[in-house]
Amino acid sequence: MRTRLSSGLVTVCLLSLSSTHAFGQTTSEARKSYDAAIQEAKRSFLKCDVDAMAGVTDDYTGVNPAGRVTKGRAAELQGDRELCAANTITAWDATTTDFHSSGSLAWAAGTLKMTLKSKATGKVETQEGRYLATYVRQPNNKWLQQYFMMAPMAPEKK
Numbered sequence: 001m002r003t004r005l006s007s008g009l010v011t012v013c014l015l016s017l018s019s020t021h022a023f024g025q026t027t028s029e030a031r032k033s034y035d036a037a038i039q040e041a042k043r044s045f046l047k048c049d050v051d052a053m054a055g056v057t058d059d060y061t062g063v064n065p066a067g068r069v070t071k072g073r074a075a076e077l078q079g080d081r082e083l084c085a086a087n088t089i090t091a092w093d094a095t096t097t098d099f100h101s102s103g104s105l106a107w108a109a110g111t112l113k114m115t116l117k118s119k120a121t122g123k124v125e126t127q128e129g130r131y132l133a134t135y136v137r138q139p140n141n142k143w144l145q146q147y148f149m150m151a152p153m154a155p156e157k158k
Contacts, residue, residue, distance in 0.1 A: 030101040033143065034108065038094050045092040045114065048084035050077060056145045057136060065129050065152040083116075090124070091115035094131075104137040112150065128153050 037055075044052035054076045056062075062070040070076050083089075096110040113128035129150045135143040 027101055030106060031099060034096070034099060034106070037143065038096070041094070042092050045089050048089055050080045050084055053080045056148075060144075060146055060148075062148040063150065065127070065150045086120065087116040087118055089114060090117050091126075106135040106137070106143060108133050108135075111153070 040052070041055070043049075054073060056073050056076050058073050060071070060073055060076055062076060064070075070079055092112075092114045094110060094112045096108050098107075098109040100107055109130070109132045111128065112131050113126065115124060115126045117124050129152045131148065131150045133145055133149075134147045136146050137143050
């Protein structure tokens with residue numbers, strides 16, 4: 001199975017520096033939008049709704065835990081189609097540990113965990129790691145992911 005934790009969360013992140021207004025949206029409003037978008041991303045991944053999974057800009061860049069780089073929305077859509085054709089996503093959870101926004105830019109960091117079941121073999125695989133994502137607000141006030149990077153979780157020390 002291909003390692004793919006990419007746009008999933010990453011379908012929404014907003015930056016919060018203070019509670020001052022940033023182009024008409026306060027930090028708390030930005031965080032509310034981000035949290036709602038994360039819940040929508042979870043629903044999209046569990047349904048394997050490829051168009052909703054790829055909430056990214058046309059100039060998007062994603063780096064998965066194996067170091068594979070995806071450039072552009074079209075490539076992200078293709079990767080998500082391949083992921084969903086080969087697997088059923090049985091769990092998808094994101095925990096945001098850092099979140100900041102300023103104007104039309106935002107970033108979030110945290111952990112992401114996704115469980116996949118191969119349609120061909122029935123094998124279950126869990127992928128998890130730490131992520132960092134940046135977002136840009138569009139003229140319609142929708143936040144799209146512009147950059148996503150995932151690093152594998154460090155092995156537990158014994």
